Amino acid sequence: MFEFLRSYIIYLALLSGSIGLISMHKLPGKKAKFLVILIWFSVLIEFIGYYFTYWTGLLNYYVYNFYMFVSFSAFILLLRSLLLKINYRMTAVFFLVLFVISFILNSIYFKEDTNRSFTYSFAIGVVLVLILSCLYLVEIFNSDKILNFKRSVFFWYVLGILVFHVPFTPFMLAINWFLIKQDESVFSLVLFILNFLAHGCYITGFLWSEKKYNY
Template sequence: MFEFLRSYIIYMALLSGTIGLFALPKLPSNKAKFLVLLIWFSIVIEIIGYYFTEWTGLLNFYVYNFYMLASLSAYILLLRALLTKKDHRISAILFLILFIVSFFLNILYFKEDINRSYTYSFAIGVLVVLILSCLYLIEIFNSEKILNFKKSVFFWYILGILVFHVPFTPFMLAINWFLIKQDDSIFSLVLFILNFLAHSCFIIGFIWSEKKYNY
């Protein structure tokens, strides 16, 4: 019933990515521009994932597992760049190593059946991003940035990441742990709603943020 909604996700990404391009003049730092790059990277992945089976005859788990590794690693590195305390930045590097190791352990564990989502690695990566995001917010709330945090594109981008990944992770784990049959209609609806919320946060950040808070 809702399967068609999944095809509209790329249009939301195209909208936020295009608005991000127009917002580039007020994204002065490389890490601010990196946010736009990440959105366009997701668009490329969506296109490749859509046609991957048709092009190769293989299931597209390869594409989305790679995207999981690349995107969550990028989020961790982004948060490390945003964190100011030395111990928090060191923790980010250690967490990144933990996530990458878990990913390759996942490959070894399922080496006889690689046509599956690496749900456990995804959950570890999301947990790491959640922890680092909390550290980032704590640093903001304990500094002068609290006065203008809503004018920073980084705040809205991190919020968008959390809005998508935090609800989606238990949904995926429920399917995996309790062997719930994946209903494509429900799955597409959940993906659509969470992507809508995430890209809404990205768009608000690009429009509402101010250049002097985007360094």
């Protein structure tokens, strides 16, 4: 019944990406502008993923596995740039190396089942990003930034990442381990709702943030 919702995810990304472009005057540095690039990259991936099977005859797992690798690497690098403490930044570098290694190992040992293989890499990426996000939030709440953290586009972007990935991971693992039966209608509904919440956070950040808090 809800299978059609999956095709509307690209419009959510287009909306938040367009608002990001309109809000570029409030995004002074490369780090802030990088958020808009990531959103438009997701638009490109959604477009390619939608037509990939039609163009090549192959399943579009290849597209989304590539996107997963790039996006999690980008998330980790973004969080590293936001962290202030040296040991936290070093932890982010270690996590990036760990994620890349896990991706390679999963690709090698589960190469006959790309869907299950990259599910584990996805779960590892979520855990690593969750830890770094907690460190980022701890730094905010232990500094003067707590007074205006809602005016930072970075806070809302990190929140959007967590809002999507944290709930989606156990749902995806449950399907992968056959704890629940995969229903395309339910899967599309969950995917759309989480994307709606995530892009809602991105849009809030672009509209509500102020330039002086976006460096």
